[in-house]
Amino acid sequence: MNALQQYIDLYDESREVFEQQSPDLLNALRREARELLQVARLPRKGSEDYEATDLESVFAHDYGVNVNRLPFDVDPENTFHCDVPNMSTCLYYSSNDAFHSSATAERNIGKVVVEPFCMAVDDYPELMKAYYGKLARMSDPTVALNTLLVQDGLFIYVPDGVVAERPIQLVNIFNAALDMMVQRRLLIVVGKNASLKLLACDHTQSPDYQYLNNQVIEIVALEGSTLDFYDMEESTPLTRRVSSIYVDQREGSNVLIDGITLINGFTRNNYHVEVNGEHAETHLLGMTIASGEQHVDSHTFISHNAPRCNSNEMFKYVLNDNAVGAFAGKILVKPNCPRVEAYQGNRNLCGAPTAKMYTKPQLEIYTDDVMCSHGSAVGQLDEEALFYMRTRGIGIAEARRLLMQAFVADVIDGVRLDALRDRLHYLVEKRFAGTLSNCAGCMAACKKNQE
Amino acid sequence: MNDIEKPEKGNQIIEEAAQAEYKYGFVTDIETEVIPKGLDEDVVRRISALKGEPEWLLEFRLKAYRHWLTLKAPTWGHVHVPEIDFQDISYYAAPRKRKAGEQKEMDPELKKTFDKLGIPLEEQLRLSGMAVDAVMDSVSVKTTYRERLAELGVIFCSMSEAVKDYPDLVRKYLGKVVPYTDNFYAALNSAVFSDGSFVYIPKGVRCPMELSTYFRINAAQTGQFERTLIVADDEAYVSYLEGCTAPMRDENQLHAAIVEIIVEDRAEVKYSTVQNWYPGDKDGKGGIYNLVTKRALCRGDHSKVSWTQVETGSAITWKYPSCVLKGDHSVGEFYSVALTNNWQEADTGTKMIHLGKHSTSTIVSKGISAGHSQNSYRGMVKIAPKATGCRNFTQCDSLLLSDTSGAHTFPVIEVGNDTSVVEHEATTSKINEDQIFYCNQRGISTEDAVGLIVNGYAKEVMAKLPMEFAVEAQKLLSVSLEGAVG
Numbered sequence: 001m002n003a004l005q006q007y008i009d010l011y012d013e014s015r016e017v018f019e020q021q022s023p024d025l026l027n028a029l030r031r032e033a034r035e036l037l038q039v040a041r042l043p044r045k046g047s048e049d050y051e052a053t054d055l056e057s058v059f060a061h062d063y064g065v066n067v068n069r070l071p072f073d074v075d076p077e078n079t080f081h082c083d084v085p086n087m088s089t090c091l092y093y094s095s096n097d098a099f100h101s102s103a104t105a106e107r108n109i110g111k112v113v114v115e116p117f118c119m120a121v122d123d124y125p126e127l128m129k130a131y132y133g134k135l136a137r138m139s140d141p142t143v144a145l146n147t148l149l150v151q152d153g154l155f156i157y158v159p160d161g162v163v164a165e166r167p168i169q170l171v172n173i174f175n176a177a178l179d180m181m182v183q184r185r186l187l188i189v190v191g192k193n194a195s196l197k198l199l200a201c202d203h204t205q206s207p208d209y210q211y212l213n214n215q216v217i218e219i220v221a222l223e224g225s226t227l228d229f230y231d232m233e234e235s236t237p238l239t240r241r242v243s244s245i246y247v248d249q250r251e252g253s254n255v256l257i258d259g260i261t262l263i264n265g266f267t268r269n270n271y272h273v274e275v276n277g278e279h280a281e282t283h284l285l286g287m288t289i290a291s292g293e294q295h296v297d298s299h300t301f302i303s304h305n306a307p308r309c310n311s312n313e314m315f316k317y318v319l320n321d322n323a324v325g326a327f328a329g330k331i332l333v334k335p336n337c338p339r340v341e342a343y344q345g346n347r348n349l350c351g352a353p354t355a356k357m358y359t360k361p362q363l364e365i366y367t368d369d370v371m372c373s374h375g376s377a378v379g380q381l382d383e384e385a386l387f388y389m390r391t392r393g394i395g396i397a398e399a400r401r402l403l404m405q406a407f408v409a410d411v412i413d414g415v416r417l418d419a420l421r422d423r424l425h426y427l428v429e430k431r432f433a434g435t436l437s438n439c440a441g442c443m444a445a446c447k448k449n450q451e
Numbered sequence: 452m453n454d455i456e457k458p459e460k461g462n463q464i465i466e467e468a469a470q471a472e473y474k475y476g477f478v479t480d481i482e483t484e485v486i487p488k489g490l491d492e493d494v495v496r497r498i499s500a501l502k503g504e505p506e507w508l509l510e511f512r513l514k515a516y517r518h519w520l521t522l523k524a525p526t527w528g529h530v531h532v533p534e535i536d537f538q539d540i541s542y543y544a545a546p547r548k549r550k551a552g553e554q555k556e557m558d559p560e561l562k563k564t565f566d567k568l569g570i571p572l573e574e575q576l577r578l579s580g581m582a583v584d585a586v587m588d589s590v591s592v593k594t595t596y597r598e599r600l601a602e603l604g605v606i607f608c609s610m611s612e613a614v615k616d617y618p619d620l621v622r623k624y625l626g627k628v629v630p631y632t633d634n635f636y637a638a639l640n641s642a643v644f645s646d647g648s649f650v651y652i653p654k655g656v657r658c659p660m661e662l663s664t665y666f667r668i669n670a671a672q673t674g675q676f677e678r679t680l681i682v683a684d685d686e687a688y689v690s691y692l693e694g695c696t697a698p699m700r701d702e703n704q705l706h707a708a709i710v711e712i713i714v715e716d717r718a719e720v721k722y723s724t725v726q727n728w729y730p731g732d733k734d735g736k737g738g739i740y741n742l743v744t745k746r747a748l749c750r751g752d753h754s755k756v757s758w759t760q761v762e763t764g765s766a767i768t769w770k771y772p773s774c775v776l777k778g779d780h781s782v783g784e785f786y787s788v789a790l791t792n793n794w795q796e797a798d799t800g801t802k803m804i805h806l807g808k809h810s811t812s813t814i815v816s817k818g819i820s821a822g823h824s825q826n827s828y829r830g831m832v833k834i835a836p837k838a839t840g841c842r843n844f845t846q847c848d849s850l851l852l853s854d855t856s857g858a859h860t861f862p863v864i865e866v867g868n869d870t871s872v873v874e875h876e877a878t879t880s881k882i883n884e885d886q887i888f889y890c891n892q893r894g895i896s897t898e899d900a901v902g903l904i905v906n907g908y909a910k911e912v913m914a915k916l917p918m919e920f921a922v923e924a925q926k927l928l929s930v931s932l933e934g935a936v937g
Contacts, residue, residue, distance in 0.1 A: 048527075051863065338854070350869040353836070359864040361875065364529075368851035368881040376864060379872040 153185030251277025515631035515641030613649035716751030735794025738766025791824030
């Protein structure tokens with residue numbers, strides 16, 4: 001069986017439609033993707049880097065693909081009135097894979113560019129040409145598939161020296177009355193000494209259908225830039241996501257990526273960071289709270305290609321019921337890159353006999369003057385701490401909840417936006433209490449919620 | 452830092468270290484019976500016939516050989532094993548036996564060899580208090596203390612003798628821990644294995660002395676494929692040591708061994724290795740490819756296996772002494788120091804498979820890389836869903852002594868239940884300059900300081916070695932390390 005074949009066939013049948021509706025820049029890479037996919041196979045469970053995850057079965061389902069880009073009847077402006085309390089953001093939506101902007105988007109005009117690819121290729125042809133498809137590696141079949149089928153994407157550009165005053169918020173909504181696969185694609189370029197904070201959250205509106213989001217995000221952080229990217233997933237048990245984030249960091253840049261999974265079905269997050277400049281700083285944070293049949297697999301690769309740069313990783317998992325968690329992280333320090341400091345941590349709580357955790361922290365070091373470490377632990381809540389709380393009159397369920405919240409707190413504390421941090425603490429509290437419903441959990445307070 | 456001349460001194464020390472001779476690189480001029488190069492079913496049959504083996508063992512070899520033909524050499528290791536021409540190796544080499552009547556006496560040349568290596572083959576050397584099985588190329592040449600051990604019911608002999616004298620025992624256990632289908636080199640070994648040691652400790656016996664095997668590759672263009680089987684019955688205890696050396700040659704030689712250990716209820720086996728195969732010269736020419744499969748099965752409740760290894764030799768090491776912890780409350784331990792210098796490559800580690808309830812395991816791995824070498828730790832800790840209440844602690848540290856060497860860790864952890872605790876931590880760094888500075892200040896030369904620090908760094912593992920070996924291992928470390936200051 002080859003799950004990719006159905007998509008290759010679809011592309012071959014509708015090649016003209018794909019090409020007519022997309023900019024030339026996107027079409028230019030399709031041929032290469034098509035050739036690679038012809039011989040590629042999606043990894044099965046147990047293969048290298050996919051110890052716990054079977055991508056073949058994820059893609060094998062017969063999803064609908066919106067080849068003709070039919071508009072879906074959704075009015076995001078009215079359905080979602082997303083806003084984090086005490087924080088004003090510039091809001092953008094994507095319904096399936098079509099992008100919309102909201103009234104609040106006006107706030108950034110003249111400073112930060114947020115445009116769909118179809119406009120950006122005309123407005124910023126050099127940038128698009130210089131960076132689109134340059135970081136993402138098509139040796140990964142999911143990236144090749146995205147490149148083959150993608151018809152539009154979102155281009156975010158912060159010009160040199162511009163500090164985006166307000167965070168940009170991107171709300172991705174799945175909304176279709178059929179099983180569907182979308183190819184989301186983002187290209188983020190943060191100019192020299194520029195700064196951007198980006199919030200993205202994934203939601204699903206119709207919980208009865210199976211969705212697959214195969215997304216590719218390319219991030220270029222130029223010299224001295226700062227980027228905070230908070231990526232939250234809070235969808236439904238039938239929603240699947242394969243996300244590949246590729247980062248190119250230049251000298252003195254500072255990139256923070258925080259991936260949070262609260263509710264999902266199946267998720268595979270790939271983080272691929274190339275640290276290409278001295279004094280660059282990378283922070284990768286991840287937090288997963290999974291129960292039921294949730295499956296979350298994070299895979300990180302940080303390559304230190306320059307001296308005197310440092311990275312910091314911390315991924316925490318709380319697994320209950322039949323949830324499966326996987327983490328694989330590799331730190332590579334290339335030859336002649338002294339004074340690199342790289343730390344990686346992975347801490348996991350297994351809260352049920354049937355929950356499973358796979359972890360594979362790796363170091364590959366080719367320079368001697370470095371400080372690198374990784375630590376990984378799988379265990380349970382501290383019995384003594386639980387006992388202590390119970391002697392103080394706190395019930396076992398409440399005590400467990402408090403300890404679990406404390407366990408993930410340091411990942412949340414890594415968030416560099418006060419309002420968002422408070423909001424996340426609140427959401428996690430609700431998640432552990434089991435009162436986080438689909439809509440209420442939106443990083444933004446929904447209109448429906450406020451009523 | 453205190454001195455400007457330090458880098459210069461560092462270079463000088465490196466030069467000295469690079470020129471340090473491999474002490475065991477001599478060749479013994481001894482008549483050797485070598486079968487022609489090449490491998491096919493006839494060769495397998497011939498090895499079996501030469502050793503006068505029973506039909507079932509030949510069958511076992513042939514099955515393994517046929518399976519081997521279907522396999523490809525593994526490439527996943529972080530080592531560069533060049534394509535080995537398996538037809539260019541001789542699979543059996545034996546020091547030629549003397550005529551009848553003279554058989555009881557050892558060949559004086561052979562004896563000299565083992566004397567040079569410091570192996571007490573003469574039982575008069577009772578002070579050393581160790582029973583030794585010496586294996587030269589493909590055959591075991593002498594086993595000491597056999598009679599005394601036999602009084603206690605302990606069987607310690609070469610594999611070929613065991614096949615003849617205790618066929619039922621061998622048949623019962625051979626290939627039960629490492630089946631011939633296990634991997635490429637295990638299949639090859641199962642087809643052509645020559646000699647090795649067989650140890651059986653009966654119920655309730657605590658083996659009164661350390662058992663030891665000394666492996667020596669002597670003949671050129673041969674491979675060594677020994678096979679060791681250790682069985683500790685209920686409540687038995689044995690400490691087993693293994694040492695190895697080979698002559699200096701420009702060509703690479705293959706060593707593909709299998710070690711199987713079976714531990715029954717409340718029994719304990721301690722297996723220590725000081726591996727000092729010829730590592731190749733300073734340009735990476737020659738050396739042994741050490742590609743071995745070692746595995747212990749803790750079959751009984753409360754059983755215990757402890758692997759301790761000091762790896763300083765071999766051009767390429769590919770070795771993962773593992774524990775299958777099947778019995779409830781069984782214990783697995785792995786202590787390792789792997790030192791690589793010049794162009795050596797080591798990919799070593801362990802697997803701890805927890806199947807029994809409340810089983811525990813400890814892994815302490817210390818890697819030291821100097822020169823242009825690559826040193827990797829690869830390990831797996833797997834807790835089966837039914838293995839509740841298990842505990843694992845893993846620590847792997849890497850020390851880098853030069854900016855051209857590499858240190859890598861590739862651990863895999865799988866936890867299948869909610870009552871087990873697994874911890875893993877790893878660090879990579881170079882020798883602390885402050886510590887060297889402190890030693891310099893106190894009049895200790897940089898070279899000695901490095902020796903001190905590395906010995907301190909490896910102490911945790913060295914302390915687990917039996918006395919006799921600890922001394923040898925410490926010397927080995929300082930010789931291999933001599934001033935490899937980056």
